[in-house]
Amino acid sequence: MLSRTADNLFWLSRYVERADYLARIIEATNRLAMLLAAGDGSSEWTSALVTAGCYDAFVAAHGAPTAETAMEYLALSEDNPSSIRRCLETARFNARAVRTALTVEMWETINGAWLELPKMDRSSFAGGRMSRFTxxxxxxxxRIDGSGHRTMLRNDAYWFTRLGFYVERADNTARILDVKYHILLPEVSSVGGGLDYSQWAAILRSVNALTAYRWVYREGLRPWLIADLLILNQELPRSLASCYANIVTHLDSLSNAYGRQGKSQRFARTVQTALQNATIERVFQTGLHEFLTRFISDNARVGGAITEQYLA
Amino acid sequence: MFIWTLGVALAFNEMLGPDGQVRAPYAGVAKWLESVNVEQLDRRRAEAELFYRRGGITFAVYGDAQGEERIIPFDIIPRVLAGSEWKLLAKGLEQRVKTLNLYLADIYSKQESLKAGIVPEELVWQNPAFRPEMTGVTVPKDIYVHIAGVDVVRIDANDFYVLEDNARTPSGVSYMLGGREICYRLMADLYGAHKVAPIEHYPDDLIATLSSVAPQSAGESPNVVILTPGQFNSAYYEHSFLADKMGIELVEGRDLFIRDDQVYMRTTEGAKRVDVIYRRIDDDFLDPLVFRPDSMLGVPGLFNAYAKGNVALANAIGTGAADDKAIYAHMPDLVKFFLGEEPILKNVPTWCCRKADDLAYVLEHLAELVVKEVHGSGGYGMLVGPQADKAQIAKFRELLKANPANYIAQPTLSLSSCPSFVEQGVAPRHVDLRPFVLTGGNGVKIVPGGLTRVALREGSLVVNSSQGGGTKDTWVIDL
Incomplete structure (x- = not known):
């Protein structure tokens, strides 16, 4: 297939995944901020903006964050290139450029979302309606994920779409952990009270894993178990380990179909092996923050290798 | 095409003949119209609009900042042609397009039609769409116009007139096919009661036509692609639609490159050779090394690859030399010259203002005539005498005197009408027809019907999609 088509598919998925992630961040932060004393959710919104990678730009434009300004910036801002609105617009732009590679179902879902978008404004999530928006x-x-899964031919177009989802998802999970890593450190948790507990729950909620945690560990929230679940657990679809199992599988499908291996396969397998061999004890010993920082840069390198090998 | 008429009341009504009786092809439609009410029609119209919106079946209007993507209004009441009417029309279209191809082959080689004085030489040399670079270039199977969209109108029960021969990159076929799809979905009652000639095989015919002109070296299954200017082009939807229906790649200039006079596309598996390009980019932008150097849409080196016969282009370069409004006036003579046949389709009488006599006549009768630029299209830059005020007429008088060769004039036509669903209910509205004529190594193919365009607004008689016209499905039925 055309390199440009593959590139558009890859980024289409990345932007959809990012929009989904931002919605979860907004939701989790909102819940957490409400638990705190009235008027003091600003540190939570600060960390939400940091997680989304747009804190500096936000402060430059709006000063210290409040719930309203941060939420609007993350959800609807035209100025924020990775707001939900802009993610969905970019996804649709990419989709329109490669309509021929999408199934009707996928196209209609993306286009339908884009048609709804102009109706969304501040009033869409004012008051108690925020969760309707998210x-x-x-x-x-x-629906985009599902329609792709149900209707796309299992060929390179499908694999590039999936790779976009998983590379973005791995990045998102690692970032949310990295921003919150300090509350997961053992010394903090030892003095932790109710607030820590809510924060841990918020992390899990933002990756849709609160219920999953209980099924896997069947005990109260423990910070190292949360890290274990999100980093190393193969069963959790948003864990780093699970993302990499999928990335390796789809890259292998590509190399089998094309009859050639390359840098991206090698890099991805290296990252996967490191995750398979890690234990959560050793991750904490070497430093959670250091581990995550290295993972984020490795993941970016895999993305770069995919681009270089197939999309450029 | 831009059409002005004397008004609906005087026009030939395709459903009700001059005697007020329902004409045979419309018997089913007339009966059906009696059985449905306005609410039912309105609901179907809304569903049709939703179908277009959801599908992103849109077009862009240039110079319109707010409406970046618009849909073309679809009128759910089909236009019906009898099989016998179509047969004659199709024969005329085939004759016309054969002539276009022979004429182009001639002006880029022996120029016999010029030597014989059928077409004045200066019309060729002064035409910016004539490409001297193409002289002496052999195109596969001597076919220049693989895809033609010939605009025809009818003015009575028997006569079809050609308004324009579109031989460059005619569009609209996706709306023809989309309209039929809607009829399946929303008009099953009416559709099922007719035996409508199918059109769904158009993409199959198109890919067969394109493949038939591939270079010999391409082998059994040539790599055919569509070249689009990109998603900001007004016809982008159509480009992607056709690529999808034919199962071929939709490429932009930046996806292609030339190596050793061979065209390749960049794919995830490396470079892949391209054999046939259905290009939806104007000549000017195809190759910055030969044509406009500022073009970002084309492929540097494409012309050489083409001239060496390593890739086929559809349509060929330089086909615009055959479809402008000055050559149009000579088409009947060209049909006789090349085919030795009487033209089946008529020409609208045309005054060529570069001729002194014609100019004098036009200046005398400005208030009755439509004056158009020779190279204009899309209904821009023209004078519609009966609708113009004194200042506009005075302005055109000056323009004509200053540069007469730039203009032609035609009478206002009494253009046929069809029942259409408009805000006021069902009413007759003016229509034209653009059938799509395919010419390949395997002959001429025309799917029955074409794109009917309708001027939905009363008073406004414009059928151009860029000027607020709508479309209808066109049914050819055996009686």
Missing amino acids: DWVKDIAL
Whole structure:
């Protein structure tokens, strides 16, 4: 297939995944901020903006974050290149450029979302309606993901779409852990009270894993177990290990179909092996933050290798 | 095409003949119209609009900042042609397009039609769409116009007139096919009661036509692609639609490159050779090394690859030399010259203002005539005498005197009408027809019907999609 087509598919998925992730961040932060004393959610919104990678730009434009300004910036801002609105617009732009590689179902979902978008404004999530907005975004991501899964031919177009989802998802999971890593450190948790507990729950909620945690560990929230679940657990679809199992599988499908291996396969397998051999004890010993920083840069290198090998 | 008429009341009504009786092809439609009410029609119209919106079946209007993507209004009441009417029309279209191809082959080689004085030489040399670079270049199977969209109108029960021969990159076929799809979905009752000639095989015919002109070296299954200017082009939807229906790649200039006069596309598996390009980019932008150097849309070196016969282009370069409004006036003579046949389709009488006599006549009768630029299209830059005020007429008088060769004039036609669903209910509205004529190594193919365009607004008689016209499905039925 055309390199440009593959590139568009890869980024289409990345932007959809990012929109979904932002919706979860907004939701989790909102819940957490409400638990705190009235008027003091600003540190939570600060960390949400940091997680989304747009804190500096936000402060330059709006000063210290409040719930309203941060939420609007993350969800609807035209100025923020990775707001949900801009993610969905970019996804649709990419989709329109490669309509021929999409199934009707995928196209209609993306286009339908884009047609709804102009109706979304501050009033869409004012008061108690915020969750309706985030549910709408999550539903779109679910439908795009699902329609792709159900209707696309299992060929290179499909694999590039999947690779986009997993590379972005791995990045998102690692970032949310990295921003929150300090509350997961053992010394902090030892003095932790109710607030820590809510923060841990918020992390899990933002990757849709609160219920999963209980099924896997069947005990109260423990920070190292949360890290274990999100980093090393193969069963959790948003864990780093699970993302890499999928990345390796789809890259292998590509190299089998094309009859040639390359840098991206090698890099991805190296990252996967490191995750398979890690234990959560050793991750904490070497430093959670250091581990995550290295993972984020490795993941970016895999993305770069995919681009170089196939998309450029 | 831009059409002005004397008004609906005087026009030939395709459903009700001059005697007020329902004409045979419309018997089913007339009966059906009696059985449905406005609410039912309105619901179907809304569903049709939703179909277009959801599908992103849109077009862009240039110079319109707010409406970046618009849909073309679809009128759900089909236009019906009898099989016998179509047969004659199709024969005329085939004759016309054969002539276009023979004429182009001639002006880029022996120029016999010029030597014989059928077409004045200066019309060729002064035409910016004539490409001297193409002289002496052999094109596969001597076919220049693989895809033609010939605009025809009818003015009575028997006569079809050609308004324009579109031999460059005619568009609209996706709306023809989209309209039929809607009829399946929304008009099953009416559709099922007719035996409508199918059109769905158009993409199959198109890919067969394109493949038939591939270079010999391409082998059994040539790599055919569509070259689009990109998603900001007004016809982008159509480009992607056709690529999808034919199962071929939709490429942009940047996806292609030339090595050793061979065209390749960049794929995830490396470079892949391209054999046939259905290009939806104008000549000017195809190759910055030969044509406009500022073009970002084309492929540097493409012309050489083409001239060496390593890739086929559809349509060929330089086909615009055959479809402008000055050559149009000579088409009947060209049909006789090349085929030795009487033209089946008529020409609208045309005054060529570069001729002194014609100019004098036009200046005398400006208030009755439509004056168009020779190289204009899309209904821009023209004078519609009966609708113009004194200032506009005075302005055109000056323009004509200053540069007469730039203009032609035609009478206002009494253009046929069809029942259409408009805000006021069902009413007759003016229509034209653009059938799509395919010419390949395997002969001429025309799917029955074409794109009917309708001027939906009363008073406004414009059928151009860029000027607010709509479309209808066109049914050819055996009675």
